[in-house]
Amino acid sequence: MMHDQTEILATVLRILDEVCPDRSADARRSAQASLIDDYYIDSLKVAELSLLLEEAFDASVFLPHLIASVRDPHELTVGALAEFVRSNLTVSV
Amino acid sequence: MLNPDLPFASPEIEKLLGDAASATWSVAQDPLWNRPLDIERINDVGTASLLQHIPGFTSLSVVQRNEVIYREGLYHLHNLMAGENLGVFLAAQIIRDCPNDSLDCAYFTSTILADERNHMLVLRRYLREKVGVVFSPNPALARIFDELMRENSYEVKLLASQLCLEWTAVSLISSIQFKNPEPLLRNILAAIVRDEGRHLRFNRWVFAHLTNARIAELQPRMEEMFFETTVAIVASFFAIPVWQQYGFAPDACREYALRDLRARGAMRYFTRILPRQLERCRFKSDRLIHLLETELEQRVVDAHFELHPTAIAIDERETA
Numbered sequence: 001m002m003h004d005q006t007e008i009l010a011t012v013l014r015i016l017d018e019v020c021p022d023r024s025a026d027a028r029r030s031a032q033a034s035l036i037d038d039y040y041i042d043s044l045k046v047a048e049l050s051l052l053l054e055e056a057f058d059a060s061v062f063l064p065h066l067i068a069s070v071r072d073p074h075e076l077t078v079g080a081l082a083e084f085v086r087s088n089l090t091v092s093v
Numbered sequence: 094m095l096n097p098d099l100p101f102a103s104p105e106i107e108k109l110l111g112d113a114a115s116a117t118w119s120v121a122q123d124p125l126w127n128r129p130l131d132i133e134r135i136n137d138v139g140t141a142s143l144l145q146h147i148p149g150f151t152s153l154s155v156v157q158r159n160e161v162i163y164r165e166g167l168y169h170l171h172n173l174m175a176g177e178n179l180g181v182f183l184a185a186q187i188i189r190d191c192p193n194d195s196l197d198c199a200y201f202t203s204t205i206l207a208d209e210r211n212h213m214l215v216l217r218r219y220l221r222e223k224v225g226v227v228f229s230p231n232p233a234l235a236r237i238f239d240e241l242m243r244e245n246s247y248e249v250k251l252l253a254s255q256l257c258l259e260w261t262a263v264s265l266i267s268s269i270q271f272k273n274p275e276p277l278l279r280n281i282l283a284a285i286v287r288d289e290g291r292h293l294r295f296n297r298w299v300f301a302h303l304t305n306a307r308i309a310e311l312q313p314r315m316e317e318m319f320f321e322t323t324v325a326i327v328a329s330f331f332a333i334p335v336w337q338q339y340g341f342a343p344d345a346c347r348e349y350a351l352r353d354l355r356a357r358g359a360m361r362y363f364t365r366i367l368p369r370q371l372e373r374c375r376f377k378s379d380r381l382i383h384l385l386e387t388e389l390e391q392r393v394v395d396a397h398f399e400l401h402p403t404a405i406a407i408d409e410r411e412t413a
Contacts, residue, residue: 036271041268041271042268042271042357043264043265043266043267043268044265044357044358044359044362046264046265046267046268047260047261047264047265047362047366047367048362048366050264051366051367051369051370051373054373055369055373060290060293060294060297062286062289062290062293063264063267064263064264064267064286064289064290065286065287065289065290067267067268067270067271067286068267068270068282068283068286068287069283070270073270073271073272
């Protein structure tokens with residue numbers, strides 16, 4: 001199944017809303033929002049997000065891989081997550 | 094023994110095998126091994142303690158609270174190391190028992206074996222050589238490891254060890270990276286996670302290619318082992334050997350830790366979300382969800398009554 005980047009971002013934001021109902025009141029609902037500072041991602045949410053993204057895109061989306069790839073945790077934005085999902089859609093087994 | 098002239102059934106697995114074979118494992122040569130640990134950062138290893146609301150905890154100084162959290166983090170790293178050790182021996186059994194009509198499963202699992210060996214050795218070196226604290230693995234985990242070693246089905250071994258135990262452990266531990274942790278530990282965890290991403294893709298492939306008849310045949314055992322593995326995972330959150338060192342009574346620890354896990358949404362995660370891993374592998378089970386919802390908490394408590402940890406942490410630097 002093909003997904004364009006806008007569609008991927010919209011799905012990622014929808015799933016973040018589901019996993020992080022207690023997100024910051026100031027959180028921007030955009031690609032620039034921080035997963036840590038705006039969405040308060042913690043260890044359980046990492047696991048839940050991975051699974052829900054896999055279900056939504058029917059592909060392997062192993063979020064710890066994205067987390068491990070950044071030097072500064074503040075690089076973990078919604079946009080980076082959407083791009084990570086996109087890159088996984090092209091290589092899924 | 095496999096005939097080396099057999100084909101690969103899946104070009105994707107053949108490519109993934111190539112990626113694994115050429116992946117560099119350089120963390121063992123990281124120059125940070127030769128430098129002292131960054132003590133300022135090492136206290137930022139863990140998230141809030143499950144005992145944060147127990148009366149004795151709130152009366153500790155900030156330094157002592159950080160020390161409890163740090164030691165809880167080390168306890169969980171020891172459990173991760175024990176899981177990697179199990180992974181080596183389960184992979185060896187899977188290579189022996191998996192289908193022999195193509196090279197895919199056996200040869201990719203040989204890379205899992207090598208990866209798990211690397212993970213175990215690097216975690217062992219970090220915990221013994223750099224940190225100097227040793228914990229026994231949580232007894233509930235040790236018991237499920239033994240059961241998996243006795244399991245007949247390679248598919249059950251693969252699902253319970255890779256998709257339930259390791260996937261959960263690595264997902265949970267990856268959040269350590271949010272805390273800007275001690276740099277060597279950060280590099281070790283990043284290296285482990287890179288390998289686990291490949292394992293996940295392989296596991297998905299295995300379960301996508303099982304026949305419907307095989308899925309039906311395995312369903313009851315999958316449910317049973319998934320449930321028992323989930324009990325062990327949740328039980329392993331209870332860092333009782335650490336808590337004992339600070340004089341907290343096991344009964345109170347169990348009560349407060351369980352309460353804290355509920356408040357964090359962990360019990361919802363383990364009863365409603367994690368079983369969807371099983372569904373992703375084509376084992377949909379309302380019975381399992383019912384079992385988790387009705388029996389998980391009690392089984393976790395029972396596990397601690399039956400298997401009360403006797404091992405106390407040994408600080409090797411202090412006793413040397």
